[in-house]
Amino acid sequence: MSVVYQRGEVARVSIDGLLDTAAALALGSVCREVMRDWPKRVELDMSAVTTYTADGTAAVSDCLSLCRRLDNGVCITVATDAGRRALLDSMALV
Helix, strand or coil: CEEEEECCCEEEEEEEEEECHHHHHHHHHHHHHHHHHCCCEEEEEEEEEEEECHHHHHHHHHHHHHHCCCCCCEEEECCCHHHHHHHHHHHHHC
């Protein structure tokens, strides 16, 4: 599991591997950092998520809720079935 944050006018947040409680805590921390930096948009890359838990989807949901306030909102990339399911589950919580 890893969560990576690249700063800039378009912030890039990548999640790979297991989207679990540890990833949820890291994602929550990164999303708070993003909001302090206030970029134009966040690109949330979930294309390498291999599996997820309820804590992980709740963290994605919280991140989406926070970051949609940005000028250009959130762009989300998924490429795996686990990533798609995690995104759909998280959007049901928003």
